[in-house]
Amino acid sequence: MIDQVRPSDLAAWFAQNADATPVLLDVREPWELQTASVAPQGFxxxxxxxxxxxxxxxxxxxxxxxxCLCHHGARSQRVAAFLSQNGLAEVANVAGGIDAWSAQHDAAVPRY
Incomplete structure (x- = not known):
């Protein structure tokens, strides 16, 4: 089962393994990244x-x-499942995607 992590809980989820720098994998299209993106903070x-x-x-x-992050969480959920099926054990989906990131965690991130 893939962990579902709210944007506000992501730092705590990342901190559960301090051995390697965590990765926020944004699976959106390039135009979406230009529209809205997050600033790396500890990842x-x-x-x-x-x-x-x-x-x-x-x-x-x-x-x-x-x-894994996308717009609302559906694409990133599929990618997280794919990664898990391919041997990556510590994988999560950012629940609600970048839309939730903006609404719940950082209002400076544009919503689209």
């Missing part, structure tokens, strides 16, 4: 559009905690 921000994830799987480290 590495990696943008890989959902359809490119299978071909770029080697860019992800099994030892890192990886939280």
């Amino acid at each position: 590495t921000l990696l943008a890989i559009p959902m359809n490119e994830v299978p071909a770029r799987l080697a860019e992800l480290d099994e030892g890192q905690r990886i939280a």
Whole structure:
């Protein structure tokens, strides 16, 4: 089962494994990143559009905690499941996506 982590709880989820720098994997399209994005704070921000994830799987480290982010949480949930099925054990979905990030965590992030 994939962890569902609210944006406000993400730092605590990341902190559960201090061995490696955590990754926020943004699976939205480039135009979406230009519209709204988060600033890395204690994590590495990696943008890989959902359809490119299978071909770029080697860019992800099994030892890192990886939280997947999209617009509302559906695409990122599918990517998180894919990562889990491909051997990455510490994977979560950011519940509600960047829309929830803006509404619940950082109002400076534009909503679209």
